[in-house]
Amino acid sequence: MSVYLKFFLPVIFTILFSTSCKHKTNFSGLATVSYSQHIQPIINSNCTQSGCHGLQNQEDFGLLTYSDLIKHTEIAAGSPEQSELYHVIRSYNSEKVMPRPPYRPLSEKQIQLIYVWIGQGALNN
Numbered sequence: 001m002s003v004y005l006k007f008f009l010p011v012i013f014t015i016l017f018s019t020s021c022k023h024k025t026n027f028s029g030l031a032t033v034s035y036s037q038h039i040q041p042i043i044n045s046n047c048t049q050s051g052c053h054g055l056q057n058q059e060d061f062g063l064l065t066y067s068d069l070i071k072h073t074e075i076a077a078g079s080p081e082q083s084e085l086y087h088v089i090r091s092y093n094s095e096k097v098m099p100r101p102p103y104r105p106l107s108e109k110q111i112q113l114i115y116v117w118i119g120q121g122a123l124n125n
Helices: 003-018 035-048 066-072 084-090 108-119
Strands: none
Touching: 035 066, 035 108, 084 108
């Protein structure tokens, strides 16, 4: 590799990554997403009923309550992109995505609701 490439390649990457889009979604204008009305039914029907995080078989932990969800899924209230819950339901890696095959992944609407709920502060409402 030439001397120029060794010098300029790191400079180019630094410029690209430091100027990349860092926009943050504004959640204030969106309808409020409720834990009890929107999120809990998604978790109950896709995570606890599948036998993974429910009463029968809790894998590593249960997700039966709001407290369980907050305690075990590393939710960064206000920052969906920083939340483990969002990453595991959005993952395209079959070894990391939840729910795991053979169960169906969450729908795009369900993922969006969880994203907005976390962005709105992941409240117990």
